[in-house]
Amino acid sequence: MAKKAASKALADVKKKFYITTAIDYPSGKPHLGHAYEKVCADCIARWHRLLGEEVFFLTGTDEHGSKVSRCAKASGKAPQKYVDEMVVYFRELCAKLNISYDRFIRTTDSDHVKISQEIFKKIYEKGEIYLGEYSGWYCDECETFFTEKDLVDGNCPTHGKKAKWVSEESYFFKMSNYSKRVLDALEKNEKIVLPEGKRKEIINRVKEGLNDLSVSRANVPWGIPVPMNANHTQYVWMDALLNYISGVGYPGKDFEKFWPANIHLIGKDILWHHTAIWYSILMAAEIEIPKTVFVHGFINTESGEKMSKSGGTVIDPVALSEKYPADALRYFLLREIPFGQDGNFSEDSMRIRLNNELANGLGNLLNRTVTMIEKYNAGEVPNAKTNIELRKKLDIDGIKKHMENLELHHALGKIFSFVHACNQFTNEKEPWKLDGKERDEVLYSLADSLRMASILLQPFIPETSEKISSQLGLKLGLLADCSFNKLKAGTKVKKAEVLFRKLE
Ligand code: ME8
Numbered sequence: 044m045a046k047k048a049a050s051k052a053l054a055d056v057k058k059k060f061y062i063t064t065a066i067d068y069p070s071g072k073p074h075l076g077h078a079y080e081k082v083c084a085d086c087i088a089r090w091h092r093l094l095g096e097e098v099f100f101l102t103g104t105d106e107h108g109s110k111v112s113r114c115a116k117a118s119g120k121a122p123q124k125y126v127d128e129m130v131v132y133f134r135e136l137c138a139k140l141n142i143s144y145d146r147f148i149r150t151t152d153s154d155h156v157k158i159s160q161e162i163f164k165k166i167y168e169k170g171e172i173y174l175g176e177y178s179g180w181y182c183d184e185c186e187t188f189f190t191e192k193d194l195v196d197g198n199c200p201t202h203g204k205k206a207k208w209v210s211e212e213s214y215f216f217k218m219s220n221y222s223k224r225v226l227d228a229l230e231k232n233e234k235i236v237l238p239e240g241k242r243k244e245i246i247n248r249v250k251e252g253l254n255d256l257s258v259s260r261a262n263v264p265w266g267i268p269v270p271m272n273a274n275h276t277q278y279v280w281m282d283a284l285l286n287y288i289s290g291v292g293y294p295g296k297d298f299e300k301f302w303p304a305n306i307h308l309i310g311k312d313i314l315w316h317h318t319a320i321w322y323s324i325l326m327a328a329e330i331e332i333p334k335t336v337f338v339h340g341f342i343n344t345e346s347g348e349k350m351s352k353s354g355g356t357v358i359d360p361v362a363l364s365e366k367y368p369a370d371a372l373r374y375f376l377l378r379e380i381p382f383g384q385d386g387n388f389s390e391d392s393m394r395i396r397l398n399n400e401l402a403n404g405l406g407n408l409l410n411r412t413v414t415m416i417e418k419y420n421a422g423e424v425p426n427a428k429t430n431i432e433l434r435k436k437l438d439i440d441g442i443k444k445h446m447e448n449l450e451l452h453h454a455l456g457k458i459f460s461f462v463h464a465c466n467q468f469t470n471e472k473e474p475w476k477l478d479g480k481e482r483d484e485v486l487y488s489l490a491d492s493l494r495m496a497s498i499l500l501q502p503f504i505p506e507t508s509e510k511i512s513s514q515l516g517l518k519l520g521l522l523a524d525c526s527f528n529k530l531k532a533g534t535k536v537k538k539a540e541v542l543f544r545k546l547e
Contacts, residue, residue: 060091060098061301063287065309066105066148069129070114071357073136074350075388076310078360079342082373083382083451084308085142089502090446092143093522099301101290102137103148104130108186108279112265122265126151132361139364140373141505148290150267150282158289159282160270163258166216166327167271174272177213177257180206185312186279188257201312214259214269216281221323222253228322234335236318237449238383241311241338245318253319256281284321288330304333311338337449340385342376347387358388368543370504371397374455377503382451398545404462405496405507406542408469412489413514413538415474419482424515426532427480427487434527436464437492442499451503458499465492490515491530498525507542514539 088100106126115125179188182199236242259275266276375393380386445454474485497511
């Protein structure tokens with residue numbers, strides 16, 4: 044009884060970690076940028092689970108508004124039918140890439156609709172939303188109003204599409220009331236927006252002051268009805284951003300447990316929405332603001348150009364995950380692109396990394412280790428300790444520090460330096476020429492090191508980690524198990540399929 048109470052008390056004090064991705068517009072099939080964001084968020088979520096924390100990971104789709112409704116119309120479908128069909132592709136993407144979300148939210152989910160209306164009403168009743176007239180330049184692509192000076196030759200600064208002049212009755216949120224508080228929040232806390240350059244960028248924009256924000260549309264029927272006026276729907280961002288609280292059960296127990304979010308992971312084009320607009324809405328609704336908004340870079344084509352539907356340069360992540368192992372794609376995205384910076388995608392570079400680092404590096408190490416244990420020790424891990432020099436090659440503290448600083452590419456790089464060191468150690472020691480205790484030490488060192496690598500690699504290449512630990516005859520461990528010499532002598536290894544096949 045006392046033991047049960049103690050373990051419950053322990054569970055209650057478990058550290059909580061809440062991470063979100065942006066929710067994608069299902070106005071087309073998912074592209075590689077969507078996949079990239081989900082893979083990075085998944086890696087961070089898995090890392091925190093590995094630390095033994097209680098994690099909530101939210102992703103999903105942003106289904107209302109004029110952009111989606113235009114696409115539905117073009118395909119001759121009713122908007123609900125259209126999004127029901129499109130969302131299948133986004134879920135499929137998550138399944139293919141092993142995205143371990145806890146909830147996939149759709150903004151058409153009934154709990155989200157209810158919460159969006161409640162928050163709108165709450166802010167309205169506080170007198171922070173009023174009815175007015177809106178005139179301005181509007182881009183249908185990003186569902187955003189711009190001032191004349193924001194436009195580039197009359198076009199949207201983000202999408203390059205002609206902005207249109209819109210004049211209509213609209214509800215306004217008194218965002219101008221929050222200029223100072225938003226600026227203070229951004230200036231006071233260095234971690235509130237990362238990387239640092241992005242925080243500076245947004246501070247400079249917010250310093251120019253916030254304008255009141257049009258938060259309803261009279262001419263967009265595909266949206267959440269404004270609670271006090273059925274002729275209006277809520278502006279799509281006034282609906283979408285609220286997914287971060289509705290998705291975690293606002294205002295219930297789970298919300299209390301997980302809010303404020305530790306990380307909102309987003310791309311650089313929507314930083315304004317996730318700081319100026321989102322903080323103001325939360326402040327008006329008297330809800331704490333998120334701890335960190337992390338801005339990742341954009342994935343461009345091989346030649347460094349932006350992916351574009353019209354240019355035919357959109358990269359399809361589902362097609363890639365059918366052609367290559369999902370872990371090869373995850374590995375490439377997490378290793379090649381410094382987290383927080385832009386990067387280019389090239390299948391050739393991915394194949395090179397797959398062949399050199401995954402097949403020749405990691406796969407070969409596992410294959411050699413298991414083969415030698417089978418050959419020289421009847422498939423049982425010998426009784427020995429891991430070589431001290433080899434142990435020094437794994438910088439666990441450095442890896443932890445990189446993960447804490449969200450330098451995912453550096454953490455992965457360090458794990459692979461260790462894999463490389465293990466292969467070098469094998470070549471130098473030539474265990475096939477040794478016997479007795481000397482050979483036992485090499486074989487034990489390799490199996491123990493692979494066990495450590497399989498734990499550390501879980502967030503990055505989870506399927507591969509499972510395969511490694513299963514060939515070593517083990518269950519995947521937590522980070523707490525990640526210290527040397529924990530592998531039990533006598534553990535039975537079993538050879539299986541190669542981890543990665545080399546490609547031409
Ligand atoms: O912006 N590389 O949806 P979205 C990397 N619904 N990331 C990219 C990218 C690229 N080439 N292109 C886009 C929306 N992204 C809104 C979000 S959140 C409350 C509402 C990122 O489908 C983009 O920056 O246009 C965003 O973080 C995410 O993909 C979804 O973009």
